[in-house]
Amino acid sequence: MVQTDSDSISPPVPSSFAAFRAAVTAQAPALDPGRPGLRVLLVLGLLAAVAGGIYAWRSSPTPEPLAAPPPISGSAAPPAAVVxxxxxxxxxxxxxxxxxxxxxxxxxxxxxxxxxVEAAGGARTDTATASVNLARRLVDGEQIVVGAPGSVSQGGTVAAPPGSDLLDLNTATPDQLEQLPGVGEVLAARIAEFRATHGGFRSVDQLQEVTGIGERKYADLKDKVRV
Known part of the structure; x- marks a missing residue:
């Protein structure tokens, strides 16, 4: 038998490998899964890939928002609005x-x-202030007569000057106006304010222009005052 060049070039096959190849060749039909088995393997592989993707997605770190940086030491806060x-x-x-x-x-x-009274240097005598109510609030434009003729009643209020039946609306003090029927501290202050802003009363009828003096109150006052 003539030996070819290929036979002379091919290396000898070890006996152990030849035995392994023979065993694999003999078991090849058993290792073939067939079409149904191949499909099952493909489905299992797909499920494994999907499960791996979900696990990797859930395992990815979630970004946390950064906290606001603390104020720089020594920096002054914006000044508040000054009212x-x-x-x-x-x-x-x-x-x-x-x-x-x-x-x-x-x-x-x-x-x-x-x-x-204190701004005017105080009263000249201790009894001069008995004619005025020192605790009364001032009304803009009023005149305060300290020591005006008149007597102090038991209640501490100033009575009308003796010898005069009618009270002069242009010269009466707020304390004297309070002696009129139905006239209190507030209404007396309004009368004095009206007198100051209008340059005095020109007639008794002008009392009706004072806030708080209606028709009935005017009827009670008109016969007790004059201008």
Whole structure:
């Protein structure tokens, strides 16, 4: 038998490998899964790939929002809005009578008669202030007569000057106006304010223009006052 070149070139096959190849060849039909088995293997592989993808997605880290950086030490906070105080209202009053410095004085709103008397240097005698209510609030434009003729009743209020039946609307003090029927501190202050803003009363009928004096109250007052 003539030996070819290919036979001389091919290396000899080890006996162990030849035995392994023979065993595989003999078991090849048993290892073939067939078409149904191949389909099952493909489905199982697909499910494994999907499960692996879901697991990888759930295992991915979730980004957390960054916290706001702390303020830099030493930095000043923005200044708060400064609300300017509202200007204090004031009242202008004329203090006359038995005081050391009669005149016109400007006092803060809400001041009392006692503040006006003190601004005018105080009363000249201890009994002069008996004719005024020192605790009454001042009304802008009013006149305060300290030591005005009149007597103090038991209740501490000032009676009308003796010898006069009618009260002069243009010269009466707020304390004297309070002696009129139905006139209290508030209404007396309104009468004094009306007198100051209108340059005095020209007639008794003008009392009806004062806020708080209706037809019935005017009927009670018209015969007790004059101008």
């Amino acid at each position: 300017s105080p509202t200007p204090t209202s004031s009242v202008l009053v004329h203090v006359t009578g038995k005081v050391r410095k009669p005149g016109v004085y400007t006092l803060p709103g809400g001041s009392r008669v006692a503040d006006a």
